[in-house]
Amino acid sequence: MTNPPPTDWTATSPPVDDAAIAVNLTGITKRFGDVTAVNDIDLQIADGEFFAMLGPSGCGKTTTLRMIAGLEFPTEGSLQIFGVEVGTQPPNKRPVNTVFQNYALFPHLTVRDNVSFGLRMQGTNKREAARRADELIELVQLSGMEKRKPAQLSGGQQQRVALARALVNEPQVLLLDEPLGALDLKLRQEMQTELKSLQRDLGVSFVFVTHDQEEALTMSDRIAVMHEGNLLQVGRAEDLYERPESRFVADFIGQTNLIDATVADADMIVLTNGTKVKAPNPHPAGTSVAMSLRPESIEIGRPGTVPTEYEPTSLPGVVKSVTYLGHALVYDVGVDWIDLEVRTENVPAEQRFTVGDDVAIWWDRHADWVVPNE
């Protein structure tokens, strides 16, 4: 992780050095009729960064990407690529290229002609374009398939052609819209690794759209989480996972237990059952909040086995269900007013709890995190 500077605990969107900004969105809004697909977002993507845009279906990821590509023009706001305002420039005037969701390879052209297309359109002569296309075809390990048509390739091979076709133009920013969405799991993981190392070698910014959070977390330098056209949070994987700024992000990234609470005073919150918990991050007194507690940060034991230092952050409960995952066990524990998910390492059968067991659960005071409810 070279690019994003380390963050402090409150600002989870690290400021980026001005000169190194590849893409700069300021107050970008896109409306289709009365649908607001993208709502007033500010976003900076650094040069050479692997940047992911993550969010549920319909949250505006593709629309944002298409605006950067020039396939859609913003309704409002400013869009700069390396300091140049490109808001209403057509796509063929921008130093960016796109790997489309379903590749959009030209079916009537061979692999080589697909890859050399961009160069040909820019006026490179046929021989030179073919030579450089072949270099890229080699880079994506498709040598020997130059003369095939896209229909004669597997999904993974088509994906590589799409990648080569975009990269041959040496774009300053490469946009990828769910490029791995159509691949099966194994191939997907292979391509993740390949894409990541390709990006590192080329040093070009990749803007990568996905709704697969694991993909986003493992591949990216930074991630933007979008929801209903809004940009909720931008940060590194651990920022989003450990220090979410909203209930949605806490819930969306990984598994978590969200326990409703009210802020008593700056760093003390009160759970629904009256338990007082010291909050790691302050919120204004009186606000309705939720305490996010990851299933793996909760310990489980027999009643009365709670270590004294954890007494203030412990609750009695009853095991409601047990799920065996092989490497882990997931307990559904009913405490006084809600059910909590607890995840532990697998243990020998006689040490496992079974449904109906009375248990105690506790967590480290620093493991919880408070997010506003609104």
Added chain:
Amino acid sequence: MSTSAGITEPRGWFRRVLQANAWLVYAFFYLPIVLLVIYSFSDNRNVGVWGGATLDWYREFANDEPIKTALGNSLKIAAASTTVSVVLGTMAALALERYKFRGRGFFDALLYLPVIIPDVTMAVMMLLFFAEAAKILGFSRGFSTITLSHIAFSISFVSIVVRARLAGTDEKLEEAAMDLYASRWQAFRYVTLPTIMPGVLGGGLLALTLSLDDVVITQFVTGGGWNTLPVYVFGLIRKGVTPLINAVSVVMLVASTVLVGLSLLAQRIRGGEPV
């Protein structure tokens, strides 16, 4: 057509009836054609009486000035109307398939009209239209009116065939082309056109066939002694049928079959070579 794997083959008598039916249908279709072809080689003025084999009728066809003029007219009109209707029909297909605009649904329905309404209705409409237009613009009926009316009905067929093809191609392809530095025109020229080319060719051949075959509309809108081949043949029949008509029909039949065959072939093959 071939039976699909899941359906059990009909057996016994039922199967024999089906087979007999198939033969009957084919006989119904093709016996007249076979007869037509056979008698075009018959050395007897009366159709239906075999007088020994001869190529005289084809020779007569080749030496008959009015027929050759009519054939020439047919070809000129077909060439002109096909060219224009391919361009306009393709443009209409693109507009309807790719762009949203006010009144698209209406225009869409309108485009199918010439396919649906009877030839005679179309012919009368055309005639009335040209009669009115002639008053204002002062042109005479003939080549131009025939060509215009052929264009009018061919556009529909061309755009239907091209649209079918367009519907099967991905709109994203044009975006991909523009993302790869193609201008709008280049995207059309190097990506859209090649992918819809089979449809354009197929539509064009269809238009050509329709124009070459049309009798009804042409007969209504013609004037100034302009005759196309089918109209001329139609006139000949009134004077009595001779195997000459058979010979002419066979030539037209072969030409039409070849064109339709090419049209089907064109729709099947993938787009041509690139950039």
